[in-house]
Amino acid sequence: MRRSFPVGSMGEVVSLNTVASVEARRAAEALIVDVDGFEGPLDLLLTLSRTQKVDLRTISVLALAEQYLAFIEEARTLRIELAADYLVMAAWLAFLKSRLLLPPDPAEEGPSGEDLAAHLAFQLERLQAMRDAAARLMGRDRKGRDFFVRGLPEGVARVKRVTYTATLLDLMQGYARIRTRDEFRPFSMDRDRILTLEQALDRMRPLIGFAGDWTDLMSYLPDGWEDDPGLRRSATAATFAASLELAKEGRIELRQAETYAPIQIRRKDGDG
Amino acid sequence: MAEPGEDSLFEAPPMGEQERMVEAILFASAEPVTVAELNARMPHGADAAEALVHLRKRYDGRGVHLVKVGDAWALRTAPDLGFLMQKETVETRKLSRAAIETLAIVAYHQPVTRAEIEEIRGVSVSRGTVDQLLELEWIKFGRRKMTPGRPVTYVVTDEFLDHFGLESARDLPGLKELRAAGLLDSRPPMGNLPAGEAEDDDDGPPPDDQGEMFDE
Amino acid sequence: MAEPGEDSLFEAPPMGEQERMVEAILFASAEPVTVAELNARMPHGADAAEALVHLRKRYDGRGVHLVKVGDAWALRTAPDLGFLMQKETVETRKLSRAAIETLAIVAYHQPVTRAEIEEIRGVSVSRGTVDQLLELEWIKFGRRKMTPGRPVTYVVTDEFLDHFGLESARDLPGLKELRAAGLLDSRPPMGNLPAGEAEDDDDGPPPDDQGEMFDE
Numbered sequence: 001m002r003r004s005f006p007v008g009s010m011g012e013v014v015s016l017n018t019v020a021s022v023e024a025r026r027a028a029e030a031l032i033v034d035v036d037g038f039e040g041p042l043d044l045l046l047t048l049s050r051t052q053k054v055d056l057r058t059i060s061v062l063a064l065a066e067q068y069l070a071f072i073e074e075a076r077t078l079r080i081e082l083a084a085d086y087l088v089m090a091a092w093l094a095f096l097k098s099r100l101l102l103p104p105d106p107a108e109e110g111p112s113g114e115d116l117a118a119h120l121a122f123q124l125e126r127l128q129a130m131r132d133a134a135a136r137l138m139g140r141d142r143k144g145r146d147f148f149v150r151g152l153p154e155g156v157a158r159v160k161r162v163t164y165t166a167t168l169l170d171l172m173q174g175y176a177r178i179r180t181r182d183e184f185r186p187f188s189m190d191r192d193r194i195l196t197l198e199q200a201l202d203r204m205r206p207l208i209g210f211a212g213d214w215t216d217l218m219s220y221l222p223d224g225w226e227d228d229p230g231l232r233r234s235a236t237a238a239t240f241a242a243s244l245e246l247a248k249e250g251r252i253e254l255r256q257a258e259t260y261a262p263i264q265i266r267r268k269d270g271d272g
Numbered sequence: 273m274a275e276p277g278e279d280s281l282f283e284a285p286p287m288g289e290q291e292r293m294v295e296a297i298l299f300a301s302a303e304p305v306t307v308a309e310l311n312a313r314m315p316h317g318a319d320a321a322e323a324l325v326h327l328r329k330r331y332d333g334r335g336v337h338l339v340k341v342g343d344a345w346a347l348r349t350a351p352d353l354g355f356l357m358q359k360e361t362v363e364t365r366k367l368s369r370a371a372i373e374t375l376a377i378v379a380y381h382q383p384v385t386r387a388e389i390e391e392i393r394g395v396s397v398s399r400g401t402v403d404q405l406l407e408l409e410w411i412k413f414g415r416r417k418m419t420p421g422r423p424v425t426y427v428v429t430d431e432f433l434d435h436f437g438l439e440s441a442r443d444l445p446g447l448k449e450l451r452a453a454g455l456l457d458s459r460p461p462m463g464n465l466p467a468g469e470a471e472d473d474d475d476g477p478p479p480d481d482q483g484e485m486f487d488e
Numbered sequence: 489m490a491e492p493g494e495d496s497l498f499e500a501p502p503m504g505e506q507e508r509m510v511e512a513i514l515f516a517s518a519e520p521v522t523v524a525e526l527n528a529r530m531p532h533g534a535d536a537a538e539a540l541v542h543l544r545k546r547y548d549g550r551g552v553h554l555v556k557v558g559d560a561w562a563l564r565t566a567p568d569l570g571f572l573m574q575k576e577t578v579e580t581r582k583l584s585r586a587a588i589e590t591l592a593i594v595a596y597h598q599p600v601t602r603a604e605i606e607e608i609r610g611v612s613v614s615r616g617t618v619d620q621l622l623e624l625e626w627i628k629f630g631r632r633k634m635t636p637g638r639p640v641t642y643v644v645t646d647e648f649l650d651h652f653g654l655e656s657a658r659d660l661p662g663l664k665e666l667r668a669a670g671l672l673d674s675r676p677p678m679g680n681l682p683a684g685e686a687e688d689d690d691d692g693p694p695p696d697d698q699g700e701m702f703d704e
Contacts, residue, residue, distance in 0.1 A: 039586060042610020085611070126608060129671040134592035136661045141567035143651045144578035147553075148300035148565040151576060154349060154516035156529075159360040164408055166367040166375070168436045174369065175376035176450045178393055293572055295551030296565040299515075300576045313572050335511030349512040356513050356529050 041089035044071070046124050056125040061117035062100050065093040096120070194234040195222065200242035208252055214264040217243055217254075284317030287326065294323040295347075304344030370401050375410060379432070379444055383414035383425030402426070410435065500533030503542065510539040520560030520650060556655045558646040567653070586617045591626060595648070595660055596672055599630035599641035604674065618642070626651065 038044045048067045049059055072090040075082055099113030111119075141147055204220055217239060218226065225235040243265050246252045256263045284290070293314050298305055310320035324345055328338040331347070339348050349357070367375070374397055377389050389397050405411045405426075414427035428441055438444065500506070509530050514521055526536035540561055544554040547563070555564050565573065583591070590613055593605050605613050621627045630643035644657060654660065666672050 039589075039609065040611025045610075123608075123610065126671045127610065129666055129669070130589060130592050130596065130608060133596055133660070133662055133666065134588045137592055137595065137652060138583075138588060140652045140654075140661070141570070143564070143653070144576075144580065146567045146570035147653065148296070148570075148573050148576050149518040150515060150563060151300045151302040152346065153518040154357055156516070157358045159358050161360055161362045163362060163364050164367045164371070164404070165364050166372055166436075168438070170367065170372050171376045171379065171436060172445055172450055174372035175380055178373055178377065179450075292549075292551035292566065293569060296569040297551075297572055299552045299563070300565050300573055302576075313575070333508075335508035335513075336515045347515065349516050350508065353509060353512040356509055357516055359529060 041068075041086050042123060042127055044068070044086070045089075045120075046127055049124055056121065056128055059121055059124070061120055062097060064120075065097045065100075068093050069097070193228075193230055195225065195231075195238040197238050197241050197245070200235070200238035201245060204239065204242050204246060208246065208265070208267050211252070211265060211267045214255065214266045217263040217265055220265075284319070285315055287319075287323060290314065290318050290320070290323040291326045291330070293318070294320055294327050294345075298327075298338070298345060298347045301346075304341040304346035306344045310345075368401070370398070371404055374401050375405055375428075375432075378405070378411050378426045379428050379441055382427040382441065383417070384427075385417055385423040385425050387423060389426075500535070501531055503535075503539060506530065506534050506536070506539040507542045507546070509534070510536055510543050514543075514554070514561060514563045517562070520557040520562035520646065522560040524559075526561075555653065557650045558656060560646065562650065564653075581620075583620070584617065586614065587620050590617050591621055591644075591648075594621070594627050594642045595644045595657060596663065596666060597674070598643040598657065599633070600643075601633055601639040601641050603639060605642075 038047065045064060045068055048071065049056060049064055051067065052059055052063060054060075069090055072082065072086065075086075096113060096116050100117060104112065143149065200220075203222065207220060218236065220239050220243075221232065221235045225231040240263065243252060243254060243263075246265075247254055251268055252265045253268050254263060254265050285293070294310055297310060297313060307320050307324070310324075311318060314320060324338065331338045335350050335353055336347050337350050339346055373393055374389055377392050378384055381388065381392065386397060386402065402411075408431075409429055410432040411426045412429050414425035416422040416424055432438075433440065501509070510526055513526060513529060523536050523540070526540075527534060530536060540554070547554045551566055551569055552563050553566050555562055586609075589609060590605055593608050594600055597604065597608070602613055602618070618627075624647075625645055626648040627642045628645050630641035632638040633641055648654075649656065663672075
């Protein structure tokens with residue numbers, strides 16, 4: 001835009017600005033009341049752009065910037081607090097304005113003032129387009145307002161059938177798990193096949209009164225238990241433990257001739 | 273018939289149009305609608321009763337019927353298509369651990385009573401677990417045990433054999449094979465082999481249980 | 489009708505019968521039903537897609553219409569009869585201007601990130617606005633964008649299409665014109681343009697994202 005102005009027409013631009021400013025000031029005064037009604041600076045710019053009464057594609061961004069800055073100025077004099085993004089936009093538009101009015105600095109990089117202005121125009125046009133689209137959308141025939149769904153829907157009965165599956169491996173692992181677990185867990189039936197220390201003690205206490213002589217500890221095993229290796233092992237251990245207990249109580253004595261020789265016990269004399 | 277004369281300013285809509293209206297109202301309404309209400313909702317001069325006659329004919333034999341409910345009208349799906357209103361979803365789930373173990377015990381020890389299953393598993397077996405296996409038709413009732421109380425026993429079914437690809441329960445891998453497959457390799461601290469087949473008979477279930485099953 | 493699923497393994501029911509079935513299923517449902525689901529519920533060998541063609545024709549001009557919503561189909565009352573339905577009208581919460589604009593932007597620019605919405609509106613989008621649209625089930629999360637930060641995107645839902653009587657997002661009013669005018673392009677904002685806080689992933693979706701949605 002700037003480049004298309006011949007140097008001689010600068011005055012024209014200024015006067016145009018002045019006109020715009022006056023108009024803008026008036027518009028700004030009207031808008032300022034409604035400052036809370038704007039959805040941000042872009043919305044405000046869009047509203048301001050309508051005063052130009054031109055297609056958004058041919059809008060004068062420069063004039064728009066003037067209008068916006070006038071608006072901010074007005075708000076300031078009225079001590080209206082504006083959100084920061086309005087002020088950021090104002091600063092940016094002031095920058096844009098200078099870019100558009102001043103000859104380009106060849107040392108400066110980045111987009112030209114025209115590029116920036118074009119993009120702003122694009123943004124405004126796009127926002128306006130989305131607003132129009134939104135209005136058209138909301139104006140369509142709408143469910144629950146213009147057309148209606150079945151008022152008496154019949155629920156679809158969800159019949160859920162669950163099937164279960166397992167593999168042979170699952171089965172085998174399951175079985176293995178149980179059988180392995182056995183080793184660490186006493187079966188209730190295991191209890192039938194062991195002699196506990198308490199049981200051995202109960203059994204020995206009444207018997208040792210008769211053991212004045214050395215007798216083989218194995219003779220204190222319950223009847224029949226010595227025939228079954230499992231039972232014998234349990235009964236022997238329990239009876240031996242019981243005999244140690246009785247020795248500790250001082251009621252009997254133990255002896256063993258040599259390693260693996262039979263263990264013998266005898267009532268301790270003087271014990272009644 | 274539309275009260276003639278009362279409001280001839282507006283002409284009643286053509287019958288085809290009235291039929292559409294009745295159709296739309298009945299479709300969208302959550303409840304059956306009476307003729308009086310239809311007339312009240314339709315433009316002046318409309319004759320819902322007549323429109324209903326046309327509509328009923330139109331839906332004759334369709335997937336939806338116009339039916340009278342008390343003195344009101346409703347559109348309902350045709351009764352013969354009721355089967356479409358069901359959606360069956362099949363969900364395959366993995367059998368629970370409890371069920372697998374119970375099933376394994378039945379397979380290896382059959383015929384086995386519930387008390388025996390509990391003894392072997394070391395925990396009580398819930399009714400649901402047994403029921404589930406019965407329902408799956410993987411186990412069934414066997415003959416009663418000749419012990420006090422004559423408890424029922426469970427045995428595996430042909431369905432079971434089929435599912436697990438076994439020709440008979442005898443094909444189930446024995447404990448030796450389980451061990452060889454590394455499934456029984458967790459050695460107990462005492463060095464006792466778990467429930468070996470009679471190589472050490474001081475633990476586990478009486479070995480003849482096993483025998484009864486596979487030896488007969 | 490005796491279990492059509494059972495003995496129709498080889499023969500599908502006649503098309504007239506299939507049309508009845510589709511009619512019944514759609515009548516029974518307030519929600520659109522996909523062709524896949526129709527086929528799943530109908531007997532083996534049925535062709536719901538073809539039945540729908542017949543059914544659509546049958547309901548042409550009636551008080552109830554067969555409409556397409558995304559991949560699904562539904563029966564809806566004819567929009568011109570809406571005036572009869574005061575009773576059924578559901579009062580929808582009034583949407584804020586921000587919500588309406590955001591919805592339009594999601595619909596026309598989808599998949600779109602929050603930053604892109606903010607770029608277009610020139611103002612930050614409040615959580616409540618997006619939440620409201622999510623709650624209405626008009627928008628939902630789309631896939632993440634393959635840009636730094638992998639921001640989530642928003643897209644419109646089938647419920648949105650249903651609500652606004654659209655067959656697909658391609659049928660949005662004025663879509664073609666907007667595209668032709670380049671107003672749906674995401675031009676990267678220029679350097680320090682302050683509108684929107686789109687600094688990070690400011691440069692919108694790669695144009696093919698847009699294309700992917702509407703171009704196929």
